[in-house]
Amino acid sequence: MKIPSVASTFTAFEGGAKAARPDAQLIVSYIGGWTDTAAAREAALAQIASGADVLIHNANEAAAGFFQAVSESPGVLAFGANKNQNDTAPEQVLASATLDVPSALVLVAKEVKSGQWKSRPLRFGLASGVIKVEWNPKLADRISPELKAELDKLEAEIKSGALAVPRGSF
Numbered sequence: 001m002k003i004p005s006v007a008s009t010f011t012a013f014e015g016g017a018k019a020a021r022p023d024a025q026l027i028v029s030y031i032g033g034w035t036d037t038a039a040a041r042e043a044a045l046a047q048i049a050s051g052a053d054v055l056i057h058n059a060n061e062a063a064a065g066f067f068q069a070v071s072e073s074p075g076v077l078a079f080g081a082n083k084n085q086n087d088t089a090p091e092q093v094l095a096s097a098t099l100d101v102p103s104a105l106v107l108v109a110k111e112v113k114s115g116q117w118k119s120r121p122l123r124f125g126l127a128s129g130v131i132k133v134e135w136n137p138k139l140a141d142r143i144s145p146e147l148k149a150e151l152d153k154l155e156a157e158i159k160s161g162a163l164a165v166p167r168g169s170f
Contacts, residue, residue, distance in 0.1 A: 002030045004121075006058045008168035009081065013056050015166035027052055034060040041065030048073045056097075057081055067093075086136035094142065095135045104130045123167070127159040 010028050017024040027050055029043035040062035044055060048069065056079040057066040063081070067088045070078040080086060080096030087093075104124055111117040124130035133155065135143075143151070157163035 001032060001034065004168055009058045011168045012165050031062060034062055036062050037065030039065065041069045044069035048076055053077065084134045086134065090136065090138045093136055094139050095133050098132045098134050100130050100132065125158065125165065126155060
């Protein structure tokens with residue numbers, strides 16, 4: 001669904017894609033719900049047919065359809081979202097951006113306990129430890145040592161705040 005937190009995921013993905021390849025184009029599809037696997041599959045297949053070669057989702061249960069489309073499309077790479085989905089399509093999921101929800105709740109509880117809590121939209125990133133990138137070890141050979149070093153450097157810059165990840169508004 002097109003809600004700020006989902007749109008922000010795609011804004012961040014586009015920022016990373018354009019940083020790596022300035023001519024990259026983003027195709028975004030919203031299926032209007034979280035559970036329609038057939039709609040997610042068709043949306044992903046339509047993106048692939050339009051030339052998309054790297055895909056990401058933010059689709060909860062509907063992600064099963066997304067991964068079906070990816071699995072049916074040799075040469076396409078994908079990223080998992082919210083949990084480690086590297087084994088969902090192990091030959092094509094390069095990495096997963098994972099959420100550690102218990103850690104997020106602990107961070108909020110600490111704010112409440114210390115009296116620092118303020119009602120606001122919360123954004124957790126790599127620096128908080130709530131968001132992590134889990135690389136698929138089965139595809140490690142697809143990433144050269146030089147590229148892996150660059151990715152590690154970028155992750156450190158994001159964690160330190162030296163590199164800002166583009167985000168949508170809340």
